[in-house]
Amino acid sequence: MLKIDFGSGYNAKPGYKTCDITYAPFLDYVYDIEKNQIIGCEKKSVDEFYMRNVVHHIKDLQKCFSMIKEYLKDDGSLVIIDTQKEYFLQNVILDIIWYRFVIPRYEIWFSKSYRDYGKVLTDLGFVKINNQTINEKEVSLWKKKL
Numbered sequence: 001m002l003k004i005d006f007g008s009g010y011n012a013k014p015g016y017k018t019c020d021i022t023y024a025p026f027l028d029y030v031y032d033i034e035k036n037q038i039i040g041c042e043k044k045s046v047d048e049f050y051m052r053n054v055v056h057h058i059k060d061l062q063k064c065f066s067m068i069k070e071y072l073k074d075d076g077s078l079v080i081i082d083t084q085k086e087y088f089l090q091n092v093i094l095d096i097i098w099y100r101f102v103i104p105r106y107e108i109w110f111s112k113s114y115r116d117y118g119k120v121l122t123d124l125g126f127v128k129i130n131n132q133t134i135n136e137k138e139v140s141l142w143k144k145k146l
């Protein structure tokens, strides 16, 4: 069973492999944005991708979710936790403070406005299984195929 916390930072969800965009030795996998590849990971080998607070950092959603789809097994799933539309502005302000002033990481991109990532996933053929809101977050579960 291969579960990947995509955009994990250094503190992955227990039971999940780490994967992030920095070539750091502590990571299990690196996502190379330019190549749009997860280095060292086989296509159609992943049971679940888990993305918490990461989607608003992905510039080209269509490109990234297409890549995720390629690495998922046919019965694989994707869990997304991200900021609800109603709270998006507050999140942008926090990202500006954090990534530009507190811990400056200018390579980290973040969207300045809410994007309908569910539509991108649906257009790519993902099927939404569950959706709920918890505080300011939207939690959704997607399957590659039914």
Ligand SMILES: C[S@@+](CC[C@H](N)C(=O)[O-])C[C@H]1O[C@@H](n2cnc3c(N)ncnc32)[C@H](O)[C@@H]1O
Pocket: 006, 007, 008, 009, 010, 020, 021, 022, 031, 033, 051, 052, 053, 054, 057, 058, 059, 108, 109
């Ligand atoms: C707000 S942190 C969330 C970290 C962790 N998922 C959590 O919930 O604690 C955003 C993470 O996304 C990563 N990230 C930024 N841009 C990314 C991208 N295009 N693809 C994948 N991960 C990205 C960052 O390096 C960072 O670790």
